Amino acid sequence: MTATNNGDWLATNDPSRRSWVESANAPDTDFSIQNLPFGVFSDAANPTPRVGVAIGDAIVDLSVLAREGLLQQDASLFEQPSLNAFIATGRAQWRALRVRLSGLLEANSAALRDNTALRKRVLIMQKEAQLHLPVHIPGYTDFYSSREHATNVGSMFRDPKSALLPNWLEIPIGYNGRASSVVVSGTPVYRPNGQIKLPDSERPIFGACRKLDIELEMGFVIGKKSTLGDAIPCEDAEAHIFGMVLLNDWSARDIQQWEYVPLGPFNSKGFATTISPWIVTIDALEPFRCARPEQSPQPLPYLRHAGDHTFDIKLEVDLCAAGADEVQTISRTNFRYMYWTMAQQLAHHTSGGCNVRVGDLMGSGTISGPTPDSCGSLLESTWNGQRPLQLPSGQTRTFIQDGDELVLRGWCQGDGYRVGFGACAGKVLPARETA
Known part of the structure; x- marks a missing residue:
């Protein structure tokens, strides 16, 4: 894992940052690029619950991104019905992933934005997804x-x-x-x-x-x-x-x-x-x-x-x-x-x-x-x-x-x-x- 310094993760909160996911730039959306919250979802095309991140009116399928080599974490962490395995990797990993996602979704980033075929596999519309309990709760x-x-x-x-x-x-x-x-x-x-x-x-x-x-x-x-x-x-x-x-x-x-x-x-x-x-x-x-x-x-x-x-x-x-x-x-x-x-x-x-x-x-x-x-x-x-x-x-x-x-x-x-x-x-x- 590449170390993440304070400048990296603090930049993810920059109010001026915008995303190529247009719905994420609406001033009243809960899921701006400054947010990137984690959850578990499934959809009709793939009914297996897996880990995603909300951005605008869409969900980023982290399992697909990881399998395509665009994340530092192993895909198995995101091919799970709960976030527990990923959370257990620790704070440095949480920050590194959030920094990476912010970069991939930022308006000027072409890696995912311009790859039409991959983008269709990675982005799932929230209205087409079923959301699940995000974590297994021991207590x-x-x-x-x-x-x-x-x-x-x-x-x-x-x-x-x-x-x-x-x-x-x-x-x-x-x-x-x-x-x-x-x-x-x-x-x-x-x-x-x-x-x-x-x-x-x-x-x-x-x-x-x-x-x-x-x-x-x-x-x-x-x-x-x-x-x-x-x-x-x-x-x-x-x-x-x-x-x-x-x-x-x-x-x-x-x-x-x-x-x-x-x-x-x-x-x-x-x-x-x-x-x-x-x-x-x-x-x-x-x-x-x-x-x-x-x-x-x-x-x-x-x-x-x-x-x-x-x-x-x-x-x-x-x-x-x-x-x-x-x-x-x-x-x-x-x-x-x-x-x-x-x-x-x-x-x-x-x-x-x-x-x-x-x-x-x-x-x-x-x-x-x-x-x-x-x-x-x-x-x-x-x-x-x-x-x-x-x-x-x-x-x-x-x-x-x-x-x-x-x-x-x-x-x-x-x-x-x-x-x-x-x-x-x-x-x-x-x-x-x-x-």
């Missing part, structure tokens, strides 16, 4: 790191003066979730069944969730494993992160309210978590670093890091209500509001000696902002159903109904270009009948 952890979200929920169910529990400002709160039910965008989600304790009943009932909700989150994917017993220092944590995805941690609020004492969420969260199909690398996000909110009290030494460790990622949630023609944006917020950073989350996660593996997924927790229209869940925006959302169709919503589709979107806005994540979508189907 999934979900955090609770938005101060605004935690304050809203605490105020709703406790005395507002005690909205945040004493430990919230000291540690990134989290729990081990269920990796087996993480699904890719577009996968239908069945309304879960579970135990529900109604206010006027002595005992719970078992039935379909009545308060189905979303949680607007970002997720990060582990790119470098650690050893059991070793902690990852906060300053080094980002070196263990391959990239980020949009994440919807679907939540059954009524099931959760009954089950979460004393150990936390279980069936109320384990039925489905949806992620976007494209993983945006940390290198692509580099120009959008920003300062996190002020932390007071100062975290303990193992949770401290210098510099900027969060990102200016604009986020939106669209609701496509069942039976309605119009789509309504029900939330606009930003990842930069998160109180605890990804580095702090990972440092805390491993501080007791827990090891992480390539492909592990970490959810940020619900991302809410400081205004009523920046809530990352319907629980907050309707205040547990007390303030129904008014939809353009004349319908109202307190929680999600069968047939509703929720679409999460996120992007970083550059000068004339975007680095975006695509869509993280899921349509809710009726609960399956139980005996």
Whole structure:
């Protein structure tokens, strides 16, 4: 592998860089040449899932490029149903490949642009492809790191003066979730069944969730494993992160309210978590670093890091209500509001000696902002159903109904270009009948 210096990979983020793939130059495309996110896809001509990179409205088939000798990596890394094998090669390889792809796709590069026959084999239109879960996920952890979200929920169910529990400002709160039910965008989600304790009943009932909700989150994917017993220092944590995805941690609020004492969420969260199909690398996000909110009290030494460790990622949630023609944006917020950073989350996660593996997924927790229209869940925006959302169709919503589709979107806005994540979508189907 040829070494990649800082000048090489920093040049991939140049706002003036343009691609011969014309759709990549549109100012509102998520998949500019400055992005180049990784995913797994298949198509009718080749139904075998393999690794690709999004560019404009197309996908670059990395397996074809590698077989033709245009990449430094072996083709076998990309002839895989997940990114895990490639990710495991390490950060230097991630950077080298991104630099190489940026060069091949740059407007003045003729190697691929002028080879019509090869270009037809390499470029697959996204509308003709099926996108798959991008990584095999050995483990999934979900955090609770938005101060605004935690304050809203605490105020709703406790005395507002005690909205945040004493430990919230000291540690990134989290729990081990269920990796087996993480699904890719577009996968239908069945309304879960579970135990529900109604206010006027002595005992719970078992039935379909009545308060189905979303949680607007970002997720990060582990790119470098650690050893059991070793902690990852906060300053080094980002070196263990391959990239980020949009994440919807679907939540059954009524099931959760009954089950979460004393150990936390279980069936109320384990039925489905949806992620976007494209993983945006940390290198692509580099120009959008920003300062996190002020932390007071100062975290303990193992949770401290210098510099900027969060990102200016604009986020939106669209609701496509069942039976309605119009789509309504029900939330606009930003990842930069998160109180605890990804580095702090990972440092805390491993501080007791827990090891992480390539492909592990970490959810940020619900991302809410400081205004009523920046809530990352319907629980907050309707205040547990007390303030129904008014939809353009004349319908109202307190929680999600069968047939509703929720679409999460996120992007970083550059000068004339975007680095975006695509869509993280899921349509809710009726609960399956139980005996």
